[in-house]
Amino acid sequence: YCGMVAIVGRPNVGKSTLLNKLLGQKVSITSKKPQTTRHRIMGIHTDGAQQIVFIDTPGLHIEEKRAINRLMNRAAASSLADVAMVIFVVDGMTWTADDDMVLQKLQHRNDDRKIILAINKVDNIKDKESLFPYLTELAKKFDFDEILPISASKGTNVQRILDMARESL
Ligand code: GDP
Ligand code: MG
DSSP states (O other): OEEEEEEEOSTTSSHHHHHHHHHTSOOSOOOSSTTOOOSOEEEEEEETTEEEEEEEEOOTTOOTTSHHHHHHHHHHHHTTTTOSEEEEEEESSOOOHHHHHHHHHHHTOOSSOEEEEEEEOGGGOSOGGGHHHHHHHHHHHSOOSEEEEOBTTTTBTHHHHHHHHHHHO
């Protein structure tokens, strides 16, 4: 059996890095420069009879003031239509207005999709205890199915995400 999982988040939080790690190969370009990915990138994770299509979804943070932005946004939103799970990736240090905008887009839908919050780049955080106030704050924003500190580049908790993706199908 198979299903789709979307990776969403503002630019530069590590979506493409996570996609590559989940797939164990470089299918999506990662960069320090924001907005490297303008199009959806998909990758298929195959495990026996099970296949998960991961979709790297840029553009959910974009304000819809201009027609082109509405178009990009609609493309991003449409890739959320049929997914079993959404991985909302944020930076382990900073929450921005763009993160709120992404979260808003997720809140518009009331179906049984799982939404997990992946707090990325925790390898950058020396004092792990300092994460707790941030985690508590984020837990209040939305009823996430799971909140998981991860490191997409180091691979920390990426297996856990893969397990949850499997369970969501
Ligand atoms: P995207 O715009 O959300 O797709 O972000 P990218 O995957 O392109 O990553 C943006 C930048 O963050 C790149 O320089 C990555 O190397 C870096 N990055 C991504 N994941 C991690 C992580 O877990 N830890 C650290 N320290 N850097 C990361
Ligand atoms: Mg990217």
